[in-house]
Amino acid sequence: MIFDYETLKVIWWLFIGALLIGFAVTDGFDMGVGALLPFLGRTDEERRVIINSIGATWEGNQVWFITAGGATFAAWPLVYATAFSGFYWALLLVLFALFFRPVGFDYRSKVDDPRWRNAWDWGLFVGGAVPALVFGVAFGNLLLGVPFRFDDTMQVFYAGSFWQLLNPFGLLAGVVSLSMLVMHGAVYLQLRSEDEINARAGTAVMISAIVMMAAFALAGVWLATGIDGYRIVSMPAADTAFTPLAKIVEKAPGAWLANYRSHSWMMAAPALGFLGAAFAIVLSRAGRALSAFFASSLSVTGVILTAGFTLFPFIMPSSSSPASSLTVWDAVSSHHTLQVMFWVVVVFLPIVLAYTSWVYRVLRGKITVETIRKNQHTAY
């Protein structure tokens, strides 16, 4: 299959979206479980149950994030350059939070001291909650537009600060993503645990799903009524190579709703976000944890797609120099690279999915306090 440049540009928007959704659906529940750990586990053994419900598989899940980063580098180098350097402190905050996970999982139970273990438990909490929050804040700010511009050699200059990211809408988006991943983590924990932890996880599902739906609805209303979107006024042909500066962009009220007006099927995405969460509550209460997990996964998918559909074709709009805005048409790699990487994804992603499912099948089943006692020296 040889695709034309324009088609590949759209395919790569789908691929990056798929990698982000893959990340949120898999590592998302690891982060949610991490965020819940100090609250749902009251004794050391209970905390070990929670940790071991994700301990054997979280590492592979995190690779969705690494791969999404690598794929962004390869397919959208300007996005990689602009977002990572512009959101410098936000990214470093995520990075330092993520440090706690690999070492936290492996080191926590290797020393039998309550202070040591408690410290790592809070480390795992930070490693789950902080990235979940910051990713949402970052997406919220993308919808607002961020202040950056390019010079004629494509050096990027970012004019904002870390504190400016923490505006009310950005924080609201952070609440959406944090509560969404907590819901997802709680559903997963319910699937893998029994008795008290299972019951506490069920409560967490309900609370977090309700918070998520409320925050998601509020963000939607805010976006529709109070936040100006961006639209492309003119640009070179989509199947050619050009830099962001070659187009004209304007800020316009209601522009973020334009895609939903012209393609009403896109409304399915926010609907999925709400319905998935609602079903997660219902199924979780009915004790059908696996179905609840699928519902929650659909909700996560719907919320991320909503952000993507709203922005499309924008990836990173610039508030200070609208022409510098990064879109799927001009932030991309060359035709050749997109084509090569298309094949890489088509070949390797199914292989990854296949062996990941096999590993989950092998490691399936409930983790209980008895499991921990039996594997005192090998369990995390």
Place this chain on the structure above:
Amino acid sequence: MLPDLALVDVSRLQFAVTALYHFLFVPLTLGLSWILVIMESVYVMTGREVYKDMTQFWGKLFGINFAMGVATGITLEFQFGTNWAYYSHYVGDIFGVPLAIEGLMAFFLESTFVGLFFFGWERLSKVQHLAVTLLVALGSSLSALWILIANAWMQHPVGAEFNYETMRMELTSVADLIFNTVAQSKFVHTVAAGYVTASMFVLGISAWYLLKGRDVPFAIRSFAVAAGFGLASACSVIVLGDESGYTVGEVQRVKLAAIEAEWETQKPPAAFTAFGIPNEAGQRTDYAIKIPWLLGLIATRSTDQAVAGIGELKEEAEARIRNGMVAYAALQKLKSGDQSAAAKAAFEHARKDLGYGLLLKKYTPSVVDATPEQIKRAAADTIPRVAPLFWSFRVMVALGFLFLFIFAASFYFLAVRNLAPQRWLLKLAFWSIPLPWVAAELGWLVAEYGRQPWTISGVLPTFLSVSNVPASSVYLSLAAFVAFYTLLLVVEMYLMLKYIRLGPGSLHTGRYDLETGSVAGREVAP
């Protein structure tokens, strides 16, 4: 607008610190994973429990190290974007490709199966579990392959050209990128160095148990696996050492001249300077002890090809800088809207030297008005400082031969069943544990410090590659990295030492010394 030089220096320092730190954990992961495969294979073939215990005990140490490798590895991926934004834009079209493939093809494999390695013992058949261990090892070495393909492209950028419409380098041949000769020699050299590191780690710790007379059957078998694997790996590191990669590409040739303190081109075959004191000011090597023919033979595999000296390379660079000014002027013309065939042809003609033109931006932002004095300075910039490379390389090579000796002696005394009396060898093996790390870090220094002043050899100067973030931010993040990494290292070392001291008794199988609290044999602290 140009980034200020303090920002460039602190960004470089941060990258060096975080990369060198990450590289404390990578070599052990690379090698130990294969040592686990060997041990477990013996277990599957013979059914003897001690080999399962070996796999599990060394696997525990593998896990402690692996966690640090994962934690510090993400930093490097983030950092291209956070601190090297112009680099990311300028070469992401090519450089991002191996990084993304690494994630999809290698890191997923390694990370998905590593959990099953630890937690799958009771859920998998023996052969299935061995396959899992094998996939972890394969994943980690494949990961190194793709990272080194990316790195080799920085050293010797093939299969790409500059596109003036997008103002960046773009991929023209993915085959050239993957089959880069520098990538091949780098890959073999780097993974073999990792295998040596892990072998020395297992050998030294096993030697310590032997010296203390504890867990002897366990220790002697571990020692044997490490001696065999280490011997093969040390031979690969030396024989397939990546000096062969230094004959291709301008900057690799510069690096070779600096490593060898080859100030002027010698009449072939060139002599090798075994020892000497490089004198930067006098552009000569004092007290040099030379071995005739050797350099020519190693570097060119011939007796009639010359190894270019620093003087000659500097003159070449000056000519390319002048041509780079022509390229830059032609690019300006194209960008100002003159899309005529003549303008395109003019740029096409000089395009390959555009990077050399960019070197002048350090002295004059508009490049085309550079004075002969500025051109001379830019040409001098293309030669990295000789002494650090000269010494790093020699210490690394000397260590390589020491490792070869240790593994060969260990292998010999095992083969003649006379190891126990060789306490000197056991002590030497124990005290040599840190040395492969020294060699590996020096190897990194030779490869990356020797690449300066470029991030992409001949294409993009380092000082142009940085992100436009405030230097104060980078100072602060560097301080945060140093503080956090130091803390993590203390924790990691504490756990490593705890489990090394506990030994296989930490598995609680009831078969080992310290579980019962008694240490068989005599106590001799090495």
